[in-house]
Amino acid sequence: MLTDAARSDRMELFERLCHERGERCTVQRRRILEGVLSRDDHPTADQVFEAVRKRLPDLAMPTVYRTLEYLVRVGVITKACHTGRATRYDPRIDLHHHLVCLQCSRLIDFEDAGLDRLTIPETAHVGFEVTDFRVQLRGSCRTCREDERKETS
Amino acid sequence: MLTDAARSDRMELFERLCHERGERCTVQRRRILEGVLSRDDHPTADQVFEAVRKRLPDLAMPTVYRTLEYLVRVGVITKACHTGRATRYDPRIDLHHHLVCLQCSRLIDFEDAGLDRLTIPETAHVGFEVTDFRVQLRGSCRTCREDERKETS
């Protein structure tokens, strides 16, 4: 979960970038961004919709989809890599890593200085330009392992 | 792309595991597995369906979905982490990494001994059990960069 300070920095960054691009900083855009920033999981469009709708009852689903893509384009949120079916958004734009549960598709943020120091190998020979990286540690989360244990016994 | 030898090893592995589990090794299951193994991208269920249907015209979509999940459960293919909407399957079950294009969502296999040697940090304190890992190098692929260059000029 982002700190309050980090959240308000990001809101300011958004307002600045939005104006620089000559685009409109609407109530919907601000609330949807706040909606993503106030979560520590990696919400789907639908989860953001349900959360933001509480304070903005007329909000429509297409606005959520359009806005989330817009916020990614502006660079104030990112898309998370996931194994499931619905697109998932990530409030973080800095270097961090994920624990990926292969049973329930849960994504958990994971911080590790050792992983951050990874040297990015050369990818020019395949014509790819690397801007960033993520390490995904795959396995099973606490909840899924506990569920499995119950079933066995 | 897997070599012919690797493909036939995987088919044998599947037949063995399938029988050990007391389940049936049907034509559909074998063809769908072959369908995934003969690609070097990370196909969606629909792409597998279109490819396999050429040799098995009565194949139905629900069979493809059920079978792909089954093949993952048996352990002869894996799910790939992706940023898009449709689930993507990976013919590889060994340690390897991905180049992720943030523009077109393309996933490209990437081999690097340095990345393979990464030491997996401790995750017990968050209750997570790691079985495997992947490094994702994020950026833009050759095709997307060429397209961008065309638009600019």
Added chain:
DNA sequence: TTAAGTGCAAAAGCTTTGCGGGTAG
């Protein structure tokens, strides 16, 4: 022989599109 697996039809879930009206700048 017979239970597991398949195809079909239909529903459910996720995402996009087109358009008329509303609003930030």
Added chain:
DNA sequence: CTACCCGCAAAGCTTTTGCACTTAA
């Protein structure tokens, strides 16, 4: 003012479910 953005309705993909029939073992 007015171009950009929103809400609505509808359509377009992706995935799952229930059931009767088929087939691997």
